[in-house]
Amino acid sequence: MMTLTCDIHTHTIASGHAYGTIREMAQAASEKGLSLLGLSEHGPGIPGTCDPFYFKALDVIPRTLYGVHIIHGCELNVTNDGVNLLDSKCMKKLDYALAGIHTTCYENAGMDQNTDNVIAFMKDPKVCFISHPDDSHTPLCYPRLVEAAKTWHVALEVNSSSFRKPNRLNFRENYTEMLQLCEKMDVPIIVSSDAHDPFWVGMTREAEAFLEEVHFPERLILNVEESRILDFIGLSEEIFG
Numbered sequence: 001m002m003t004l005t006c007d008i009h010t011h012t013i014a015s016g017h018a019y020g021t022i023r024e025m026a027q028a029a030s031e032k033g034l035s036l037l038g039l040s041e042h043g044p045g046i047p048g049t050c051d052p053f054y055f056k057a058l059d060v061i062p063r064t065l066y067g068v069h070i071i072h073g074c075e076l077n078v079t080n081d082g083v084n085l086l087d088s089k090c091m092k093k094l095d096y097a098l099a100g101i102h103t104t105c106y107e108n109a110g111m112d113q114n115t116d117n118v119i120a121f122m123k124d125p126k127v128c129f130i131s132h133p134d135d136s137h138t139p140l141c142y143p144r145l146v147e148a149a150k151t152w153h154v155a156l157e158v159n160s161s162s163f164r165k166p167n168r169l170n171f172r173e174n175y176t177e178m179l180q181l182c183e184k185m186d187v188p189i190i191v192s193s194d195a196h197d198p199f200w201v202g203m204t205r206e207a208e209a210f211l212e213e214v215h216f217p218e219r220l221i222l223n224v225e226e227s228r229i230l231d232f233i234g235l236s237e238e239i240f241g
């Protein structure tokens with residue numbers, strides 16, 4: 001059984017359809033024994049999410065809460081024209097970003113174009129992770145996706161909440177193909193809860209069971225160790241004081 005100590009894809013009330021405060025999320029992370037919590041509010045394009053200005057004042061938040069190290073991200077929306085809706089001043093304030101397709105603000109453009117659009121986001125140096133690349137409603141070409149992840153130093157996510165959602169098409173088959181390629185090409189992954197409530201922080205059991213089922217190597221799972229995540233996104237541990 002692997003032990004994951006970091007959850008870096010989570011949402012607070014600032015995302016508009018999530019229900020915990022930063023402190024409630026941190027407290028939950030602490031109770032679950034996590035060492036690192038990443039808050040990744042939805043970016044512009046998701047109904048009801050925070051104004052971009054929200055991301056400009058993140059440095060008022062203590063870097064350690066309830067003994068848990070806090071890092072700040074954003075889950076950007078991959079767009080149909082490949083353009084980032086979060087301006088560069090806000091991007092600069094983030095420790096990292098994830099980018100993902102959300103069908104509330106994305107129109108399926110076919111496998112090739114969807115893949116191009118995701119890759120366009122990988123090229124931003126702040127984008128370190130691609131969230132839930134698993135849904136055949138917006139199909140992706142996995143050989144191209146994994147190769148681009150390697151080129152642009154991006155890790156691909158296995159999202160535990162996808163295993164609980166009724167509407168994600170072929171996600172098991174897609175993750176199987178993606179993980180085989182990641183292993184072959186030495187591309188790291190992250191495992192995330194995508195918690196929208198404190199209850200779900202660190203709840204990655206489904207994804208962990210799946211990774212064991214497909215014998216995915218632990219050496220390529222970043223959130224096994226906090227230092228792997230920090231190294232990958234280029235953050236020094238010194239920020240936590």
Ligand SMILES: [Zn+2]
Nearest residue numbers: 075100131132
């Ligand atoms: Zn998402």
Ligand SMILES: [Zn+2]
Nearest residue numbers: 009011075194
């Ligand atoms: Zn999310």
